[in-house]
Amino acid sequence: MQTRFPDIHDVIIAGAGPVGLFLACELRLAGLSVLVLEQAQDPHSPLKQLPFGLRGLSIPTTEAFHRRGLLEEIVAAQRAKSGAIESAAHWMRQARRPAGHFAGLQFFQDDVDAAKWSWRLPTPADAGVAVDMESLETVLAARASGMGADIRRGFGVTAVAPSDHDVTVQAAGETFRGRWLVGCDGGRSTVRKSCGFDFTGTDPEFTGYSIEVELADAEKLSPGRNSTAAGMYTYAPPGTIALVDFDGGAFHRTAPITLDHVQEVLRRVSCTDVTIIALRLASTWTDRARQASTYRKGRVLLAGDAAHTHSPLGGQGLNLGLGDAMNLGWKLAATIRRSAPCDLLDSYSRERHPVGAQILDWSRAQVAIMRPAPSARALQAIIRDLIATRDGASYFAERVRGVSLRYDLGGSHPLVGRSVPDFALPDGATVGEHLRTAKGLLLDFDVRPSLQALASRWDDRIAYVAGEPRDRLGLSTVLVRPDGFVAWASDGAPNHDEAVEALSRWFGA
Known part of the structure; x- marks a missing residue:
C-alpha cells in the first residue's frame, strides 16, 4: 500500500453528499483546510434524477441556505429542470395548493394558520423549494471547490485510527491525517463503524422501491398516492413509481432487482395485473430507524445519515442532515481556532440528537398508519379528519416544515433557541x-x-x-x-x- 502523509488537514470529511459538501463550505468560511473524501467516482447518478427524488426543503434548510447566499443559486439550478418538475408534479396540480403530507395524507395551505408563528417575519426562505439531489450537490460542490475545499472522488474511507491529537484515515490505498474527522458517509458509515459508535433503533417493516419503468397498460394504475390492501404505491405518469412492500425489509440489498421481481411486487401491492415492458431504473430502501447515541467521540464526529437513518417518507432526512452541518460547522471552526468555550463542541450533540430522535419517531408514526391492516386504516381515518381541520393542518405544517424547531439553550425569553426573525435593518440588508x-x-x-x-x-x-x-x-x-x-x-x-x-x-x- 502506498502511504502518503500530506500536510495535516484541519478537518477531513468522509462523504461528498449534500451534508458533507455543505459542511465543507461552512468550514472554509472560517478559513480551515478541508479535505473531502468520496467513494463514488462520478457524482452523477440516474437515480438522483428520478422525479420522486425531488426533496422538499424545510424552512430551517432554506433559512440556512439564505444565510449563506446559496438559496438563489439552488433555486436557479432547479429551475433549469422545471420541465421535469412539472412532469413529476402533474398529478399533484389541484385547485387547492398542497402544503405537505403525512404518510400520503395531504393538508392544504389555506387551512394553515401561520399567525401561530408570531416570532416569524417574511423572508425569501419562506418560499417552498423542492430540489433533486443532483442539482443540490452540483451547487454545493461548486461552492465548496470555489472556496478551496479539496474534494477527492474515488476515495472511499476504508479505515480510521483516531488519537488524542489527530485522526489517521485510509482511503483508496492512501493515508491522510486530519485534526478532526467528520463522518458524513451515509447510513452504512465506515467512520461510525470503525470508531465504535452505538447505533440503535428499530428494524424495518417494509422494502420500499423507487422505479422508472415502461408500462404496457398504464391506465390500470391510478396517479397519485394509493393505499391498498397490500401496501401503498405512488404513481407519476408515464412510468415513475414508488411503492412499499411490507416484507420486513427482506429484499433490501439482498438480491439483484429484476423486471420479474418488480412486476410481481407491483402487481401484488397495486392489486392489479399491470404489465411492465421495461425496467429502466430501480433502487430499494427501508424504514429502518436508528440513531447514534452520541454524535461525537473524541476527534471524530457524525452528521447526516451516518448519525441517524430512517425511511425517506416526507423527505425529512436531507433536511435533518443539512441542519447538522449548519449547527456543527461554526462550532468546530471555533474549536479549531481556539476561540470557543471549552464545551461548545459538545453542544452539537446535545442540540441535534433530540431533533434527530424526534424525526425518527415522526417517521415511525407514518409507517404505523401505512400498514395494510384494519387498525392502521382506522387510525388513518382519524388522522385524515384531524389534518383537515385548521388546527390540525397548522400542527402538521409546523412539524413538516420545521417551524417548531427550538434548541434548549436556557434563558427565559421565548425567542431564545429559535431561528432569528429576518429583520429588515436600516442599512438595507436583512x-x-x-x-x-x-x-x-x-x-x-x-x-x-x-x-x-x-x-x-x-x-x-x-x-x-x-x-x-x-x-x-x-x-x-x-x-x-x-x-x-x-x-x-x-x-x-x-x-x-x-x-x-x-x-x-x-x-x-
Missing part, C-alpha cells in the same frame, strides 16, 4: 444577509453605546448592527449565533451581566 460571513450578530435596535462597546470585545467573532428595523417585534436587543439561532434577547433595557454571560458562553472569553 439579518440573513448579515450572516453570510458566518459571524455572530449583536442586534441593537435602540443604539446603545454601552452595547457597542461590549460587542467590540468580541469584534473578531461577532458583528454589531445598530438601528431600528422595519418590525422589531417588541425587542430591543438580540444576540444571534453564526447559525442564525437566538442565543439571548431582551425586550427592554438589556441586562449587562446577562449579555456578557451569553457572549462568553457562545463566543468564548
